[in-house]
Amino acid sequence: MSGSPQLPGASTASLDPQARSVPPLGGFSPGLVAIELRRLLRNRRTVIFTLVVPVLFFLLFGLNSAYATNRVGDGNESAFIMISMALYGAVLATASGGAMVSVERLQGWSRQLRITPLQPVAYIAIKMATSLALGLLAVVAVFAVGVLTHKPAMPLGTWLASGMALWLGSLLFAAFGLFVGYLLPSENVMQIIGFSLMLFSFGGGLFIPLSQFSHPLRVLATFTPLYGLNQLVHYPLVQGGFHWSWVANLVVWLVLFVAGAAWRFRKDTARV
Amino acid sequence: MAGGDGAGKGSPGRGHGTGGCVAAVELVGVEKHYGSVQAVRGVDLRIEPGEVVAFLGPNGAGKTTTMDLVLGLAAPTRGQVSVFGMPPREAVRRGLVSAVLQSGGLLKDLTVAETVAYTARLFPSGRAPEEVLERAGIAAIAGRLVGKCSGGEQQRLRFAMALLPDPKLLLLDEPTQGMDVEGRRSFWAAIRQDTAAGRTVVFATHYLEEADSYADRVVLVRRGRIVADGTAAEVKALAAGRTVRATLAEPDVATLRVLPGVDRVEVRGSTVLVHGTDSDAVARYLLTRTPAKDLEITALGLEEAFVALTGDDQEALGTGEGRRRR
Ligand SMILES: Nc1ncnc2c1ncn2[C@@H]1O[C@H](COP(=O)(O)OP(=O)(O)OP(=O)(O)O)[C@@H](O)[C@H]1O
Numbered sequence: 354m355s356g357s358p359q360l361p362g363a364s365t366a367s368l369d370p371q372a373r374s375v376p377p378l379g380g381f382s383p384g385l386v387a388i389e390l391r392r393l394l395r396n397r398r399t400v401i402f403t404l405v406v407p408v409l410f411f412l413l414f415g416l417n418s419a420y421a422t423n424r425v426g427d428g429n430e431s432a433f434i435m436i437s438m439a440l441y442g443a444v445l446a447t448a449s450g451g452a453m454v455s456v457e458r459l460q461g462w463s464r465q466l467r468i469t470p471l472q473p474v475a476y477i478a479i480k481m482a483t484s485l486a487l488g489l490l491a492v493v494a495v496f497a498v499g500v501l502t503h504k505p506a507m508p509l510g511t512w513l514a515s516g517m518a519l520w521l522g523s524l525l526f527a528a529f530g531l532f533v534g535y536l537l538p539s540e541n542v543m544q545i546i547g548f549s550l551m552l553f554s555f556g557g558g559l560f561i562p563l564s565q566f567s568h569p570l571r572v573l574a575t576f577t578p579l580y581g582l583n584q585l586v587h588y589p590l591v592q593g594g595f596h597w598s599w600v601a602n603l604v605v606w607l608v609l610f611v612a613g614a615a616w617r618f619r620k621d622t623a624r625v
Numbered sequence: 626m627a628g629g630d631g632a633g634k635g636s637p638g639r640g641h642g643t644g645g646c647v648a649a650v651e652l653v654g655v656e657k658h659y660g661s662v663q664a665v666r667g668v669d670l671r672i673e674p675g676e677v678v679a680f681l682g683p684n685g686a687g688k689t690t691t692m693d694l695v696l697g698l699a700a701p702t703r704g705q706v707s708v709f710g711m712p713p714r715e716a717v718r719r720g721l722v723s724a725v726l727q728s729g730g731l732l733k734d735l736t737v738a739e740t741v742a743y744t745a746r747l748f749p750s751g752r753a754p755e756e757v758l759e760r761a762g763i764a765a766i767a768g769r770l771v772g773k774c775s776g777g778e779q780q781r782l783r784f785a786m787a788l789l790p791d792p793k794l795l796l797l798d799e800p801t802q803g804m805d806v807e808g809r810r811s812f813w814a815a816i817r818q819d820t821a822a823g824r825t826v827v828f829a830t831h832y833l834e835e836a837d838s839y840a841d842r843v844v845l846v847r848r849g850r851i852v853a854d855g856t857a858a859e860v861k862a863l864a865a866g867r868t869v870r871a872t873l874a875e876p877d878v879a880t881l882r883v884l885p886g887v888d889r890v891e892v893r894g895s896t897v898l899v900h901g902t903d904s905d906a907v908a909r910y911l912l913t914r915t916p917a918k919d920l921e922i923t924a925l926g927l928e929e930a931f932v933a934l935t936g937d938d939q940e941a942l943g944t945g946e947g948r949r950r951r
């Protein structure tokens with residue numbers, strides 16, 4: 354009889370194989386990302402913390418009139434602060450996107466998805482893409498407000514380069530969000546993410562320049578997860594010396610977060 | 626999901642030689658342990674395509690666990706599970722099997738329509754979202770957030786999602802839990818309409834009446850084992866007959882067992898309970914051949930018969946203590 358192409362030898366005569374196609378890309382589709390993004394944006398807390406707060410921080414800390422005249426690399430200090438705040442927004446956004454898995458496990462949605470053809474890797478890809486989409490909104494929000502205030506100044510290429518670096522680099526924190534989301538199946542996971550990212554932001558020098566830290570604290574700060582990324586996203590603006598230790602910091606944390614998320618993900622077969 | 630895939634490896638790739646017809650579900654010597662808890666302890670079960678089967682059993686009997694095994698949500702500790710001759714995960718991937726899970730499975734911050742749309746995208750050759758919303762009777766509340774839906778509405782949403790792939794096998798774990806009488810009736814009407822097309826349906830329930838009205842076949846489970854398996858009529862026949870109760874110090878259980886029509890003999894202290902179809906014969910024997918006194922004859926209701934069949938004793942039902950004993 355008509356044997357299925359995917360299962361040679363299996364007796365599937367009573368079934369119609371062509372009516373039983375498996376979704377392409379393991380179930381990943383832009384439509385699913387759109388639904389996920391709409392869901393995230395429906396959450397008022399997420400919108401406030403990822404889109405509104407970074408903009409407010411920029412308006413509070415980035416508009417000092419001296420900052421518009423203080424030169425940094427090809428631009429000014431206001432642009433420098435805008436990039437810091439955009440990074441803060443982007444990492445909050447991607448971490449929130451990753452941490453969605455926590456609530457989804459709690460509500461049994463992950464289990465429900467396991468009785469669909471959605472492949473686990475595709476599910477993670479959907480989370481990553483959703484995180485990136487929200488991250489992009491966060492970057493665009495801060496940059497757009499920056500443009501409207503006329504204070505930050507840097508060459509167009511630098512806007513684009515640092516924007517891209519910010520956006521893609523923030524994917525590191527999508528992995529962080531996934532890890533924490535799988536580790537802590539709790540409704541409070543967002544508070545924990547918010548608190549950790551606040552700490553990381555200080556450690557990375559996003560809020561206060563590291564030069565104002567005491568020496569031991571400064572050394573410690575260079576090992577925190579936002580340090581390398583923060584240096585890298587400012588590089589297009591600041592230029593000057595490039596340090597491979599920034600890249601090393603980023604790569605090591607990426608490996609740790611991805612390994613952590615993968616480890617918890619594998620354990621995630623328990624009944625919710 | 627590493628576990629689920631691993632389970633598939635050992636499963637047979639084809640039906641087990643019974644006339645070449647592939648069983649919808651086949652469990653062979655299946656056991657599932659959670660640490661020291663033996664949720665399923667040796668189940669052999671074959672369900673043919675098109676059958677409507679009820680899993681009937683008390684809390685903790687292993688109904689949900691068995692369904693998890695069939696869906697590939699858990700891997701059996703021992704034994705083999707196949708669905709249409711394939712490993713469960715493969716059947717799920719092809720949309721051959723879907724389920725209404727007992728709990729959870731919904732996101733509160735999606736609307737009803739979005740939830741169905743999300744699932745629909747995963748089944749490219751499945752049914753249209755509008756159609757299943759209609760089928761499940763929730764088209765009118767499509768725009769509502771799931772978190773704002775009533776328990777019964779959420780249950781219908783789960784049902785709508787389960788219909789999306791147009792599955793050949795539909796598993797329903799206590800699908801009418803939390804529904805009122807009318808909800809229950811219209812839910813089953815929808816299922817009936819749907820199974821006219823030859824769908825295999827397996828549902829778990831605590832309601833004997835539900836099993837009786839909607840299943841062709843009733844599988845009674847107790848403590849991880851199948852204790853009875855037959856048509857609803859056969860299971861009802863188990864409940865037919867009467868119980869003769871008497872006070873008797875040292876009953877001769879062996880003799881009682883072979884009296885005409887006797888199917889169960891139980892001794893509780895100095896009381897003996899004999900269940901069978903011919904209560905007259907039992908009463909005659911007890912009164913003429915033994916010093917039995919205080920004789921009582923009662924007919925067992927359907928519910929009591931069910932309890933008698935599925936529980937060792939009433940106290941043990943539903944408590945962890947009872948399940949761990951022996
Ligand atoms: N993940 C798990 N870890 C430990 N024990 C479990 C797990 N899942 C199920 N069990 C145990 O296995 C047994 C069977 O549970 P199961 O949920 O299959 O019963 P059920 O027949 O569906 O009961 P109910 O009618 O209450 O839904 C119970 O004793 C339960 O406590």
Ligand SMILES: [Mg+2]
Nearest residue numbers: 688689727798
């Ligand atoms: Mg159950």
